[in-house]
Amino acid sequence: MSEDPAGTHRVIEPSVLYLGTPVYLVATRNPDGSGNLAPASSHFALGRTIVLGLEEGGQSLENVRRHPELTVSFPSSDQWGHVERLAGVTGRDPVPAEKAGAYAFEPRKFERAGLTPIDSELVEVPRVAEAPIQLEARVRRITPATNGEFGMVEAEVVRVHAALGIAGEGTNHLDPEAWHPLIYAYRHFYDRGAEVGWTRKSPLATPPAAVERWETAGGAWEVTYLGEASASVDLLRCDGGEVVETLTLDDPRDLRWAAVQLAISG
Numbered sequence: 001m002s003e004d005p006a007g008t009h010r011v012i013e014p015s016v017l018y019l020g021t022p023v024y025l026v027a028t029r030n031p032d033g034s035g036n037l038a039p040a041s042s043h044f045a046l047g048r049t050i051v052l053g054l055e056e057g058g059q060s061l062e063n064v065r066r067h068p069e070l071t072v073s074f075p076s077s078d079q080w081g082h083v084e085r086l087a088g089v090t091g092r093d094p095v096p097a098e099k100a101g102a103y104a105f106e107p108r109k110f111e112r113a114g115l116t117p118i119d120s121e122l123v124e125v126p127r128v129a130e131a132p133i134q135l136e137a138r139v140r141r142i143t144p145a146t147n148g149e150f151g152m153v154e155a156e157v158v159r160v161h162a163a164l165g166i167a168g169e170g171t172n173h174l175d176p177e178a179w180h181p182l183i184y185a186y187r188h189f190y191d192r193g194a195e196v197g198w199t200r201k202s203p204l205a206t207p208p209a210a211v212e213r214w215e216t217a218g219g220a221w222e223v224t225y226l227g228e229a230s231a232s233v234d235l236l237r238c239d240g241g242e243v244v245e246t247l248t249l250d251d252p253r254d255l256r257w258a259a260v261q262l263a264i265s266g
């Protein structure tokens with residue numbers, strides 16, 4: 001361990017970098033046609049592609065090499081116990097040498113987890129009925145990791161199933177307030193925390209109509225105050241910059257918009 005010159009950080013050698021990622025349950029097709037189910041957290045998604053990090057020697061990676069389809073079911077934070085019931089088992093028989101002693105062979109993973117397999121619509125792999133978000137995907141490429149320890153499984157998501165309480169009514173959006181992913185950080189499970197900020201693209205942080213009108217007419221504006229329940233915006237003349245009017249905002253969307261403006265301006 002060493003100290004950095006500013007004294008604010010030190011160099012450490014953690015064995016893993018589990019900084020906090022949503023847990024998923026990956027289902028794959030066993031040689032006998034049944035579904036294998038394994039908990040994992042390594043992944044990212046961009047557009048309709050999801051990339052999973054699946055370890056070599058596991059049944060999941062072997063299955064997708066043989067049958068290139070999978071489902072990814074995201075449990076909610078209160079379902080962590082089901083995930084943990086799968087933590088000490090593998091669908092691989094015999095259990096690989098590196099897992100011997102620590103893992104047991106379990107051919108019926110869904111039953112073991114206390115979860116229900118439900119047929120998918122576009123792929124021949126079941127989903128987890130209880131999971132609020134379920135993705136059906138086709139594997140497009142598997143790239144071995146340079147250290148030989150895992151495969152990067154690139155899959156195209158072909159169908160998304162979202163529980164009614166999470167799928168925003170009448171939209172194709174997920175409601176981030178209603179969705180509680182199970183976060184895995186350094187071998188602890190967490191719920192996500194409270195909402196702390198928004199982006200300028202957030203549908204819940206739209207500009208107040210009066211500010212939009214002012215801007216369209218060529219005027220400038222400045223957020224001058226943001227409190228818990230209200231914010232102030234000065235509408236400025238575009239030439240001299242004098243304050244023409246001060247708006248008081250109290251609509252939650254307007255307050256979020258004001259917070260984003262203050263964040264951007266630093």
Ligand SMILES: Cc1cc2nc3c(=O)[nH]c(=O)nc-3n(C[C@H](O)[C@H](O)[C@H](O)COP(=O)(O)O)c2cc1C
Nearest residue numbers: 038039040041042054055058059060087089090091
């Ligand atoms: C919370 C959690 C996260 C995990 N993350 C991963 C992961 O990202 N990738 C992976 O290959 N295994 C991960 N594992 C380990 C696998 O679940 C484990 O190796 C399991 O035996 C694989 O099952 P299989 O051999 O039937 O595929 C994780 C396990 C738990 C409990």
